[in-house]
Amino acid sequence: MNLYESKILIVDDEPDILRMVGELLKKEGYVHVDLASDCCMAKRMFGTVEYHMVLLDVMLPDGDGFTLFDEIRCVAEVPVIFLSARDEDTARLRGLGLGADDYITKPFLPQELLLRIRAVLRRTYHMEDIVKNDTVGDAVINWSAGTIQTPDSEYLLTAKEYALLKKLCENRGRILSINILCDTLWSDGSYGYENSLMVHIRRLREKLEKNPSKPEHLLTARGLGYKLV
Amino acid sequence: MNLYESKILIVDDEPDILRMVGELLKKEGYVHVDLASDCCMAKRMFGTVEYHMVLLDVMLPDGDGFTLFDEIRCVAEVPVIFLSARDEDTARLRGLGLGADDYITKPFLPQELLLRIRAVLRRTYHMEDIVKNDTVGDAVINWSAGTIQTPDSEYLLTAKEYALLKKLCENRGRILSINILCDTLWSDGSYGYENSLMVHIRRLREKLEKNPSKPEHLLTARGLGYKLV
């Protein structure tokens, strides 16, 4: 699974903070973000959705974050980051050592929160970090939209093109053998797809290169494979 | 009244800040935003329009913000947020306790200013926080009413359609995989709902698109998912 597909629950009683953090995560790219303003609501949501991560305020109108934390941990091994307003809480968190994965004190820098969330998700679920927008020459690849933007026009990527280009981008500058590329496109033991691969390469070149027949970025290494530079 | 219909006056002598803040508010959705670059201008505008909120710089070319504040408060009980460049001003504000509703020091994060404005408006006028209407092409989505308005007619959204459209709107421009969409519609571990999802997509298209069979906004990315543009 992809980092940004993690389901995250935010529990905080201040509506502004709640919305702000929610929008921050959405904007960063997290697809599934839910909000709860008190323990009761949080528990209800926790019953219906399997979250990958919980951001938990210490102060809540109907009970404190610590007890909610215990209740959550009884049910699932989901990682938790505490958001605390006061330093005392932080001290208490540190002292208790009750197994929170991280804590951060308000006010915090948005960037810092994002970093910590990503760090926790990565070490809990061993998720690969996904790429932001890549560029190939003048072309901008927008992975989340599945598009290639060139100065002249915008192209949609098909599923195979997407997978192929991704593999090439992840190994930029490195030659990938035809075998390896076929393996990533056709999971079933794959011989006989060499020509098909060629056609996909051609189609990518038509979307990436000025002159697809004289490629400047998606190059062929005769007898070895292809590489993206 | 709606939060975003509040009339707001910004008073600041730095033209760049003035324009920046003005555009920020406009972009956020505030419909009525006026700008003034000095006390004189501010007073003139204040005579002609009944503002709901004033953002006031402390430093002004023809008098300071504090006296302007007093003059304003003699006339109307309008809430004021001070924008101060220096920490000393902040200290003075705090000390004076002259009844400003909030203050924020430059430079500030756009997001923070928006939050504070919203908070002040809410507690002054007891405005319900409204969900901003989204639009998809010519169609206006009214979340609180659960309707879609098109030039031709008005449709009611069913529960599933509502949830689906919301998810797509929250991730506008981003491809959402069929898996993710199914997860949001059927929280219980959900396989076998792919076809059902398709039908809901079709129904949404019938309410959103000119020609549901040639969608221009709710697009399918074959092999990848769906996206709203």
Add this chain to the structure above:
DNA sequence: GGGAACCTTACATTTACCTTAAAAATTCGG
């Protein structure tokens, strides 16, 4: 010059998605 590796194009096929109608489930008013 000739073979090998790769390109290119047009066309065939396949698969993922569309569409519709009808069945099942749910909601709602009496």
Add this chain to the structure above:
DNA sequence: CCGAATTTTTAAGGTAAATGTAAGGTTCCC
């Protein structure tokens, strides 16, 4: 609690976009 109305799901045949195939062309290198 029952029946009507609405919503949701299932099912099945249809469609076209994405993919695969094949055949002739090009380039490279010995």
